[in-house]
């Protein structure tokens with residue numbers, strides 16, 4: 098019998114990024130890729146990311162969080178999902194600031210700066226080609242040599258690449274709607290230059306304080322919002338001196354503020370987290386996913 102059978106969940110979203118939160122802090126169980134895919138099935142609770150809380154492994158943290166994409170793969174970072182987790186645990190405990198552990202490290206989260214908003218310290222971005230990771234050496238990752246389309250008239254080319262704990266490639270364009278991201282996204286996500294695949298973003302710099310963007314997410318496809326991609330895009334734009342270090346980001350599902358803090362290079366992501374409904378998983382979902 099699956100640990101998730103009859104287990105409670107919360108369906109939430111972070112500016113339209115579909116999130117399911119499951120609390121396994123009273124259990125030693127983990128979620129298998131098959132179970133994660135079963136939850137995402139149309140008969141389950143379709144999501145972009147499943148955030149699973151496990152017992153804390155590090156003193157001073159409230160939980161160890163494992164993050165699943167809807168294809169069953171695991172991700173180390175999920176900005177929108179972290180705001181949802183923070184809201185849930187804040188409401189349950191009355192706290193307004195907590196630290197969680199993810200595979201990307203320890204993340205401080207706090208309520209504010211105004212009611213209904215949550216801030217996550219997403220840590221420091223990484224720019225080294227081995228950290229992202231890329232399959233071959235690029236000394237300058239502000240732009241890398243990568244293109245799709247005809248060699249002399251590429252459709253998309255020269256992305257910036259950044260790790261926010263997970264890999265991101267950002268293509269700078271004039272019109273983010275002018276490209277068939279559903280078609281190019283999977284090609285780029287699975288391009289051999291990205292040995293761990295990558296999240297693919299189209300971004301347009303409106304001015305020094307505003308970027309519009311949309312993302313094809315690794316392991317989840319087109320989503321209404323990707324928080325770590327917003328962080329990666331803001332940082333990449335600031336590295337190129339096209340924006341300042343605090344940027345307002347417009348995503349298909351809503352707005353985020355990203356600050357790349359000068360004092361320690363940490364990236365702070367601020368935005369809302371919405372609760373939709375709570376429920377219990379139907380055991381029939383896992384009938385074929387667990388031996």
Ligand SMILES: N[C@@H](CCC[C@H](N)C(=O)O)C(=O)O
Nearest residue numbers: 172175176177263323324325
């Ligand atoms: N939606 C997330 C990113 C989730 C992980 C990503 N698909 C990956 O595999 O790296 C966010 O809000 O950051």
